[in-house]
Amino acid sequence: MDSIYFDHAATTAMSPEVLQAYIEAASFGPGNASSLHSSGRAARERITSARDVFATHLHCEPSELIFTGSGTESDNSALFGAALAQRKRGRNGIVTTAVEHHAVLNACRQLEAQGFSLTVLPVDEFGRVAVADAQAAINDTTAIVSVMAGNNETGTIQPIAEIGEWARKHKAYMHVDAVQAFGYLSFDLKEMPIDFLSLSAHKINGPQGVGLLYVRKGTPFQPLLFGGSQERNRRAGTENIAGIVAFAKAAELAYDQLQTRWNHVESIREAVLQRLTEQLGEDRFIINGHPTERLPHILNLSFTGISSESMLMNLDLAGVSASGGSACNSGSLKPSHVLTAMNISSERVSSAVRFSFGLGNTREEADNLAKITATISARLRNR
Structure with a gap:
């Protein structure tokens, strides 16, 4: 795998x-x-x-x-x-x-x-x-x-x-x-x-x-x-x-390589969003964070109806490393203090997953992530 x-x-x-x-x-x-x-x-x-x-x-x-x-x-x-x-x-x-x-x-x-x-x-x-x-x-x-x-x-x-x-x-x-x-x-x-x-x-x-x-x-x-x-x-x-x-x-x-780095991770981010929209439908996830005033390599998504822990565990089993928020709190089940401070719904907070991109990531990985996430989402929702 x-x-x-x-x-x-x-x-x-x-x-x-x-x-x-x-x-x-x-x-x-x-x-x-x-x-x-x-x-x-x-x-x-x-x-x-x-x-x-x-x-x-x-x-x-x-x-x-x-x-x-x-x-x-x-x-x-x-x-x-x-x-x-x-x-x-x-x-x-x-x-x-x-x-x-x-x-x-x-x-x-x-x-x-x-x-x-x-x-x-x-x-x-x-x-x-x-x-x-x-x-x-x-x-x-x-x-x-x-x-x-x-x-x-x-x-x-x-x-x-x-x-x-x-x-x-x-x-x-x-x-x-x-x-x-x-x-x-x-x-x-x-x-x-x-x-x-x-x-x-x-x-x-x-x-x-x-x-x-x-x-x-x-x-x-x-x-x-x-x-x-x-x-x-x-x-x-x-x-x-x-x-x-x-x-x-x-x-x-x-x-x-400042601009090259930016362009690379931005392209991966956009590819992930495009493929997820195709595989899941745009009503199955919500983007957390500012739409324009943002860093290019971070994508925080809420898969409403699916807990962060369930999604992250299944992603890990499928070979995808992602996070529920800050790495310093990765072992904690506490809700993200960042998302909580944004006064979004508790459902969005509890279903948030952070994907972050860097050197070595590819469009193929973006495609595979979307397929894996769609499969996990369908399985968990059917339960």
Whole structure:
């Protein structure tokens, strides 16, 4: 049985070029970038070269970039680092949205437990926050605003530029979780009103266990980890040299092929929708998320009348990898907090399945998915 992997929003496989870069860096020999001998200097040069790659594509200074262990660590570092530093200035307000990744939401709730005032913005039926709601919530006591670029469950793109401009007017700092959007959207950090940006390697065909955090020069920041002086005293711990080198290679490939990547996954998404309409009928599923302001590689569908668990289990048995939402909650039977926040019906929430596409997916797989889904749907409905 041929398998179909339609869960790229959860994680992606390393591309051959990235894997080769990882192997070469890992095979170089022992090297700690904090060591002063030749092996240490060579390791440090590799990190410097990788940082330069990101600085070039993100349009920022290399010194503004911090390598971390994950997107979650980048999110937490930005939120705790900025909030704790801002509290010293008399600011204790945090503003975020109801559809953020739990790496942001749970960090914000932890800060709330430590005495910060938390405002969670609602979203509309498409999962998009209103700029007016953000403007009403952000004031001169706000420490940090955290709004994701593109949602990991629905693909909905948020108006981060407009919200960031308003945050800047009130001297609040703007954090953007771009983990899911990176590789499909470009970010000019010299021009955009963003003070913190979180990225993760394994979403763009890089290795797991490597992240990046952009911190705008001059932004107050308190480290989350304490120990050595790595990353200019902002993130203690020995650097993952091979992972960082591979991450930079993945980012370089992603930016060189930005439009090609977009067009490829968009074509797969459209093919899936077309084939499902032919096989099932357009009244048998509902698209969740914004129709136009969206990432191209995510398709969230509700198969009303069929539970997510039943559909996912049968898809898995048929060799199709998909998801009920965020991979961090894949083992949970709780309804998606993203879909719930959109105030759609409980039937749509409980029957939602996320398909997410990436490099290596084909139109043939789109055809096969539609046939498999139609067969499963008919069998489950007949019960």
